[in-house]
Amino acid sequence: MDKSFQRSSLLVTFFSLFFIPVSISVPFIHLHGVNDQCSNAEARSFTQLLRNLSSSPGYCLEIGNGEQDSMSMPLMQQASIACEKVKQMKELSQGYNIVAQSQGNMVARGLIEFCDDAPPVLNYVSLGGPHAGISIIPKCPVGARHPFCQLQESEVYLDSSQDHIAPCGYIKLATEISEYMEHCKFLPKLNNERPNERNSTYKERFTSLQNLVLVMFEGDKIVVPKETCLFGFYPDGATTPLLPPQQTKLYTEDWIGLKTLDDAGKVKFVGVPGDHLEMAHDDVVKYVVPYLQNQLTFSS
Numbered sequence: 580m581d582k583s584f585q586r587s588s589l590l591v592t593f594f595s596l597f598f599i600p601v602s603i604s605v606p607f608i609h610l611h612g613v614n615d616q617c618s619n620a621e622a623r624s625f626t627q628l629l630r631n632l633s634s635s636p637g638y639c640l641e642i643g644n645g646e647q648d649s650m651s652m653p654l655m656q657q658a659s660i661a662c663e664k665v666k667q668m669k670e671l672s673q674g675y676n677i678v679a680q681s682q683g684n685m686v687a688r689g690l691i692e693f694c695d696d697a698p699p700v701l702n703y704v705s706l707g708g709p710h711a712g713i714s715i716i717p718k719c720p721v722g723a724r725h726p727f728c729q730l731q732e733s734e735v736y737l738d739s740s741q742d743h744i745a746p747c748g749y750i751k752l753a754t755e756i757s758e759y760m761e762h763c764k765f766l767p768k769l770n771n772e773r774p775n776e777r778n779s780t781y782k783e784r785f786t787s788l789q790n791l792v793l794v795m796f797e798g799d800k801i802v803v804p805k806e807t808c809l810f811g812f813y814p815d816g817a818t819t820p821l822l823p824p825q826q827t828k829l830y831t832e833d834w835i836g837l838k839t840l841d842d843a844g845k846v847k848f849v850g851v852p853g854d855h856l857e858m859a860h861d862d863v864v865k866y867v868v869p870y871l872q873n874q875l876t877f878s879s
């Protein structure tokens with residue numbers, strides 16, 4: 580037997596006798612927003628900033644070809660691709676944290692709720708996520724030519740829109756609420772909104788998070804109402820009054836476990852200054868980084 584091998588097996592024996600605990604930093608994944616991709620300068624530098632500040636390994640998780648698929652691929656499919664990718668990453672197999680931006684939060688929650696046989700998500704930090712839907716079709720940047728930019732309210736719940744325009748999965752129009760409930764293919768399922776289709780597995784999985792940090796941008800003009808980032812929204816079919824998260828049915832009837840998590844002290848509802856995703860460095864340090872510094876401890 581090789582000497583160094585003997586030595587290392589001796590060491591292993593030694594450590595197992597004394598159950599020396601070994602800690603590792605929990606890795607994180609970063610999920611970018613719509614019309615963005617991991618290779619863009621801003622997304623890259625955000626992943627890197629989080630790695631730098633947390634000293635944890637982190638990966639920007641891309642879905643399909645990036646920008647174009649983020650606009651066009653239905654969110655069910657985006658979540659399912661993310662699910663397969665996460666399961667293939669050995670680095671994540673003991674559990675991981677998520678930081679998601681804007682639409683990336685729909686993918687994040689799809690991962691948490693829908694992904695079978697996946698490693699556990701421990702902490703989840705949501706930045707500007709349209710969790711309860713958006714009530715106004717966002718304006719496209721000047722010059723953008725995606726079909727999304729010509730979308731009319733009356734077309735949002737057609738299959739042709741649902742199947743080819745990702746944001747249609749979470750647009751919730753007061754004037755079309757029965758169409759939304761019946762034909763919107765993503766958010767009603769994600770939020771367990773349909774009374775006859777509630778799936779307790781989604782709730783169990785969401786409830787197993789250790790920490791949920793919901794960040795809203797006070798100056799957000801893209802995600803309307805901005806309070807959706809905290810699960811606040813209007814009553815069905817109305818555009819007023821804006822209900823705080825704790826007064827929505829999703830919360831009071833606990834469709835996905837938000838109330839359970841909140842009662843256990845595991846939810847932070849945070850408002851920060853700035854327009855959509857414009858987060859000050861100090862706020863990143865305060866509200867994101869601490870949730871990326873958890874450790875997993877093993878007895879070896």
Ligand SMILES: *[C@@H]1O[C@H](CO)[C@@H](O)[C@H](O)[C@H]1NC(C)=O
Pocket residue numbers: 624625627628631
């Ligand atoms: C991360 O840290 C490296 C090494 O200190 C530095 O060169 C880089 O600029 C930092 N990047 C960001 C985005 O903070």
Ligand SMILES: *[C@@H]1O[C@H](CO)[C@@H](O)[C@H](O)[C@H]1NC(C)=O
Pocket residue numbers: 693694695778779780781
């Ligand atoms: C609920 O979701 C789980 C996980 O995806 C699935 O296995 C199960 O069949 C679903 N239950 C119902 C009643 O649809």
